[in-house]
Amino acid sequence: MTLFDLLKKVIQTYDEILSQPHRAELAREIRDEEDLFMLLCFSEMLGIPNPAFYYTLELYPLIIERFHEWHIRMGMEKSPLDGVRCC
Template identity: 70%
Template sequence: MDSTKKFSLKRLVELYDDIISLQHDSEVARELRDEDDLFLLLVYSDMLGIPNPAFYYTLELYPYIIEKFHDWHIRMGMEKSPLSGFRCC
């Protein structure tokens, strides 16, 4: 009988968390997307003509984020890649 109380209390807490976070899922997703966009802008800023003091350190990240670059520039309203020597489309 004691284990059923623990299970029901655990389930009640999980249900409470689900109800509280239900309304905020879209807000959290939008914030994560905005942070990701800012990160990509910082990484590619030197190629876009914006000085980036950390360019040397972010250069090694390009192979990992190249797949996200196309989605990013489309979301930013650029039909084609803004980088002249960098094609993704």
Template identity: 55%
Template sequence: MVGTPSVLASLSAGLREFYEAPYRRTMARARRDEDDLFTLVVLAEALGVPDPASYYTVEMLPLVADRVHEWHTRMGLDRSPLEHVSCC
């Protein structure tokens, strides 16, 4: 029967996949770029860049510390630019 909930749910899931699939990679790249910018802003003071918001971003360092290795390899750096964080 065409009006059953399982058929409609299946059709809805198929249409959602059809429309979202071409944009999934673009959205993942945009999310990764946004995360990289966030990491740079949080680590700016440790990198030697004067940051007027360092008072607020220092609270976020523990959230970013475990992702430093992924970030610096994506940025093309062989080693971590932070002397107190040695991940490699």
């Protein structure tokens, strides 16, 4: 093991030690941002005006698979959208 590899391992370990307490917080922030994004994408179907509807329309095939997880996390047992059957 070279000095460079050892230094790289020490830096990696130090970084893991510093980031450990914040992993749950970062995961929660990422989940909250994804929830907001899903709400933005599906807001027109929920009756909330969405000025970016035209731009988010082409994203539906990509995010429809995650829609079920999202509406369960939001506390809705069944899909709130009539046209989307995921349950």
